[in-house]
Amino acid sequence: MQRVLTAILACLSMVGALAIDTYLPSIPAIGRDFGVGPVAVQQTLSVFLFTFAFMMLFYGTLSDSFGRRPVILAALAVYTLASAGAAMAPTFGWLLVFRALQGSAAGAGSVIGQAIVQDRFKGADAQRIMSHVMMVFGLAPAIAPILGGWLHVTFGWRSTFVFLALFGALMVAAVWKLLPESLPREQRHAFHGGAIARNYLKVLGHPQFLLLALAVGLAFGGLSIYIGSAANFVMDILGLPETAFAWMFIPLISGMVIGSAWGGKRASRIAPATMLRIGYGLMALACVLNVGYAAFVQDRVAVPWAVLPLMVYTFGLAVAMPAIQVGALALFPDNRGLASSMLAFVQMMSFALISGLVAPLLFGSAFKLACGVAAGMVASFAAYRLAGVAGRRGAVAA
Template identity: 35%
Template sequence: MLRLKSPATVVALAALTALGPLATDMYLPAMPAMAKALDTGPDQVQLTLSLYMAGFAMAQLFCGPISDRFGRRPIMIAGFGLFLLASLLCAFAPSVEWLLAGRFLQALGGAAGPVLGRAAVRDIYGPIEAGRMLSYMASVTALAPALAPIVGAGLLLFFGWESIFLLLTVYAAAMLLVLAFLMPEPLARENRQSVHPAIILRNYRMLLGQRAFMGYTLVNASGFAGLFAFLSGSSFVLIEFMGMSPFEYGIGFTLIVAGFFSGTLISGRYSHRLGRDRLLLLATAMCALAGTTMAGLAAMGVFSPWAVIGPHILFLVGFGIVMPQSMSGALAPNPQCAGSASSLFGFLQMTIAAFGGALVGRFHDGTSLTMAMSIGLGGVLSLVAYQLLVRPASQAAASTQARP
């Protein structure tokens, strides 16, 4: 077994958390080919992404509270087992309807990795150190979306789109072995909570009434909606509309993820020096600037890959800072129900993102305009959520602490 406070445990938690971006990013280069193979339109294939996010969001409402009672490890084992079976269903899906069903089941199982990985970090490191550790964990996790599109493009080229889901099956099997034989249980028995519905609802009601929790959550969810708009529309915009090959798309995506990786390193390095809220102000302003720049270029008819990729690199630098800092801000005051807080945080994040992705699919006009406008809106709303909710909550908390 690994020691709880060790670099190896952080890497293992990052690998478990990476299931989310792997399940969304690896098959992005294959989406146009999947639409042709399954004799369906781009909107139906894009729906596999939105449906995954919707199922992911729904599952989080249950797996977090259940893990508060029974521990993180057994719930993750059950989740990865379901994800493994669902990945096989996707790989051998004879129609888009079967693929949609497989993606939904993938989401139900895959939610356990990111949700309980976040909660485990809060269990192990406490409210202050969790922000820094989540930043470093996000740096490791960033390797998944950096490599996933390139790996997906290679598998598509040599083995067909089905092989992408077979590789996800193998990954899930490997993570099951890690959970079964290496991962210790991070949740202490004295911190276990009841799974009575009234207790769960009371915790959710308490969290929804916390201005700080809602502020940090909406800062993250708005930025993630901009990222998800890119995930939902970029392959059709860059490959079909702008003529990039799947491999070139994978390279461009890797550059974008490098922006996210840089943001997580900045977050970890300056977490203590600048503080959570100063970092979030800088990061949300960066997301708003990058998103509105992309939207402005598209509105002016500048349809070039770099008019999309360039601004989105900056957007992902900002979101690389936003993600770990907003997560730790939302979880910090709620150690007694960290699983429930992580669940509600993820539910709101994924629900808002899925809605944004569905809009991109519904109003896609064949150009980059709809996607760029959605990304710009996500960046602006993230900055607004910071100014209207996070900043006042932080000022109120500081004023309370300053009173004798």
């Protein structure tokens, strides 16, 4: 049963990743089809990410009040309908509307999935399950752009949204039949505005939690820079065709999958602080290799050397992040859904801002992209260290 649960939670976390990555090879064709420029088409990603992040604020609280299953099922239904609408969008404006609806519904599974893990597991067991979920989840960004490229070449860009609608329908059926409710009625919170507002303020007023959430978001900023720049990096910088996105995404995600598997096996034997040091050390090494290579060849980058440092980076990311996530959620044992929402919101807002606003500023230069990842890693480590300081101050004050 634990394997089935892990697989379903991982697939739920893949919903958003598939909606982000599958259509990336089609971005230039969408612009040509609707007669809009690359900056405008980039907003199909930005509007998705912003609504994705915004709704993450509420899914955890809704699941704390109404249960995990009903909220996931309702969100998946909206996601499926929005994906079908995007496939049939008659204008670019309608495509943006359906992308916004997709984003608003895509985050429920990943947010509530973290709360389900905390409902059913504790300590090293929870960290191991989170690592396993991340390992399976990591397959989505590797497979999605490759599948999207072939769908685009064979059937056109609208076929990618047909695929997303079918995946959403499949997940509705899987959750309905296989995912049990993990939050008993007697443990649910009443849906009262005043109480909910107080709980949000409690989480927002906790400096250690906010800094840990920011550390996660900034560390994933390395992924968001390259995902937001995927079409530019693969097709313009590397000079590869629409079907060659595997050159970027397979190393990027292989590192995360292998790192998650390695970290999950050692979660009960290696202290979280040691895992964090290993993870951040590997991310720092990857940034040095990435920046050094791009500077040495002066942006005449080529595969595989341009993408191998990304594999090292995501390996370190997968080793370090589960310990931070579990530690952050453990600060609010009575409000796991809300804490999960806030953690996901900070992570996705960082993702949205970096991929939508920062990544376009780095287009056309492998060196700038590499420096952007390094800056995010340094800022993430600084936030993690400040979180430790805030935690010690809070313990002294208590």
